[in-house]
Amino acid sequence: RKEVEQDPGPFNVPEGATVAFNCTYSNSASQSFFWYRQDCRKEPKLLMSVYSSGNEDGRFTAQLNRASQYISLLIRDSKLSDSATYLCVARRAGGGADGLTFGKGTHLIIQP
Amino acid sequence: NAGVTQTPKFQVLKTGQSMTLQCAQDMNHEYMSWYRQDPGMGLRLIHYSVGAGITDQGEVPNGYNVSRSTTEDFPLRLLSAAPSQTSVYFCASSYGRGLGAGELFFGEGSRLTVL
Numbered sequence: 001r002k003e004v005e006q007d008p009g010p011f012n013v014p015e016g017a018t019v020a021f022n023c024t025y026s027n028s029a030s031q032s033f034f035w036y037r038q039d040c041r042k043e044p045k046l047l048m049s050v051y052s053s054g055n056e057d058g059r060f061t062a063q064l065n066r067a068s069q070y071i072s073l074l075i076r077d078s079k080l081s082d083s084a085t086y087l088c089v090a091r092r093a094g095g096g097a098d099g100l101t102f103g104k105g106t107h108l109i110i111q112p
Numbered sequence: 113n114a115g116v117t118q119t120p121k122f123q124v125l126k127t128g129q130s131m132t133l134q135c136a137q138d139m140n141h142e143y144m145s146w147y148r149q150d151p152g153m154g155l156r157l158i159h160y161s162v163g164a165g166i167t168d169q170g171e172v173p174n175g176y177n178v179s180r181s182t183t184e185d186f187p188l189r190l191l192s193a194a195p196s197q198t199s200v201y202f203c204a205s206s207y208g209r210g211l212g213a214g215e216l217f218f219g220e221g222s223r224l225t226v227l
Contacts, residue, residue, distance in 0.1 A: 043218035097145040104154035
């Protein structure tokens, strides 16, 4: 079983809609989680960090469910500029760069 | 505000050639790391460093060398390029251990093609 799994998509969503996708992780020792956004042919950029049950930043909400070992990302009132690939990252307790596991990403396309 | 700077952005090599990808950061980060990103594979850790003079292997280190002589610089050397090393390479840095360790700052990437 892969350590961090994401539905690759693509998710095709009309502008203004709400979209949510999940990321499951297999290592129960994972301590903190991150969502990165990666535009086509660009570098990943940190979108949100999740250290406890969840986090909210404007239209973006991340929720962590430790019992079921998944983290979700919810995007409300989606914009065309939200089109990107979203990478889920899990960090094991005590780990640095070597303790990070990346998912392969979920591709989101916001349609006008 | 430069952040993480990678050079070159594009490179074409012939099999067997060697080259160095340069990476520099100006944020005084302890951690620096190199990843490769291939279609369908996600980001995979090649080598990382927890500080000047200290490096360690990641998930896919074969065929690559690194060194960390200063806090700012973390070059990645391809010793004898192979077509399997065709990829996009990202350098990243972060503050270090603790909660912030997962908050990576990436360079713009280096697209390498090995013929």
